[in-house]
Amino acid sequence: MSVLVIAEHDNASIKGATLNTVAAARQISMFADGQVHVLVAGSQSAAAAAAAAQIEGVVKVLHADGEALAHALAENVAAQVLAVAGRYSHILFPATAGGKNAAPRVAAKLDVAQVSDITKVVAVDTYERPIYAGNAIATVQGTDATQVITVRTTGFDAAPATGGAASVEAIAAVADSGKSRFVGSEIAKSDRPELTAAKIIVSGGRALGSAEKFNEVITPLADKLGAAIGASRAAVDAGYAPNDLQVGQTGKIVAPQLYIACGISGAIQHLAGMKDSKVIVAINKDPEAPIFSVADYGLEADLFQAVPDMVKAL
Template sequence: MTALVIAEHDNASIKGATLNTVTAAAQCGGDVHVLVAGANAGAAAAAAAHIAGVSKVIHADAPGFEHGLAENVAAQVLAIASNYSHLLFPATASGKNIAPRVAAKLDVAQISDVTKIDSADTFERPIYAGNAIATVQSSDATKVITVRTTGFDPAAASGGSAAVETVSAVADAGKSSFVGSEIAKNDRPELTAAKIIVSGGRALGSAEKFNEVMTPLADKLGAALGASRAAVDAGYAPNDWQVGQTGKIVAPQLYIAAGISGAIQHLAGMKDSKVIVAINKDPEAPIFSVADYGLEADLFTAVPELVAAL
């Protein structure tokens, strides 16, 4: 029984989500192989070979893989899928784009957003915005799984010595082409990889107040900035700051929520954080139910006092 992790990478290095997925794959039992499909991605394949717990890296190199187009990567996965009992993807935008295509072609059920591996055929995943955990058992010969990375510790990026096997790349499917990308520039840590996140909610009242109150705290802590969906919808913060079920799923070492009531949608995106601090003047706010530390106070007073004390 062997599991294949489809690596997420930028052709030069392996992205963090892949490390969490390797941990999940190892818990399925058997060996763990990693597929690096890229263009001039030798450096990424070498980096994958150093991941602890990986026994083989499969490297497919072709221009059609340069930007990770789902049609091409899915075809490459399908070309070698018969060798594996489990195919695991990070539950990122890329993984969620490729995995369903693979599952459909194999005519198997996809098991999405897995947070725990109970056994080789039994998995746990959140449902109802994380209010309940479903235990799913699959009888499919090949399990196609997307892994919620916050549910697993990352594998060590060094210490491994896997062999790198080069395989023939599939032909470009010709069904899509890369036109361009607009990447948000940010001097702060990337939200899903940050160790500390400071998030603001609708209570801040305006984009100006959001910046005035939350930015100094984030600067002091070296933190990423996040926001609730209500704050994003109101225009207080950009879309890529949204934390929650329809935003980004995060699990930092420290999560500070200021002026966030704690709707189910938001809690689903951050409740796995190691330490949660909530600042809210409403003592009945649901955010306090998941907080390790709660401060019932006006954020406009409490946050500047916190900044001054740091």
């Protein structure tokens, strides 16, 4: 049978997490000898459906367009997925806030066990996923006829956003469940790349000492590199940086091409969120800091001197 990917989108374009999830779905489809379909559920979302149809490896796009789906409320998205679930052996969600909100509802309604946060496909029903903050990798096997899966997007290279020519099938949109309603949103606007999609991230830790020093030291380097800014949990808890910049097990999971950790000791929960980065640079004056164990390049130095020197050199 075919594999269904639940797309994340803004009704106009497809979000990057969907491309990583499609990549995982393509691996499963090769084992299952099936096809990859994508569900785009939204309101006035024809552009998003057209973008999904261009993703390489996607054979069909199911497009549900209705007012109840405008804001991706989990109850309504789950109902839309359940309306087509019978066609599919695997249903994949990105392991994002939205995916984690809707996937368990679908699994519960189907009375199946959800497989969460997979990072590798081993067989048609077997996957790898991190446990113990990424310190161990578990191999898990799904035994249900329909497998509901969330995909850790950093574990799979994104499928090409262009090159496909999938057909688009319009399907009936579900009615509003009435169980929740959209009140409003407050979105922080920034010229920087989104943290989870950035190719370069500069992160600061508790060693920076204050919010003023965090901005004074980290921002110029990020500006020079065109990078996103991240922070350790300790820095966020201390008020040096806002919550949405937190990288780690209880924050955002990232895997940029370059991750620069400034004054971050390397607690387990932080490493779980960034150790899949392609190149890791650590700047810390403590030679015993755990961050050096995962770093490709380590600089034992005072970050208040080293980082400004890097900015000058750039």
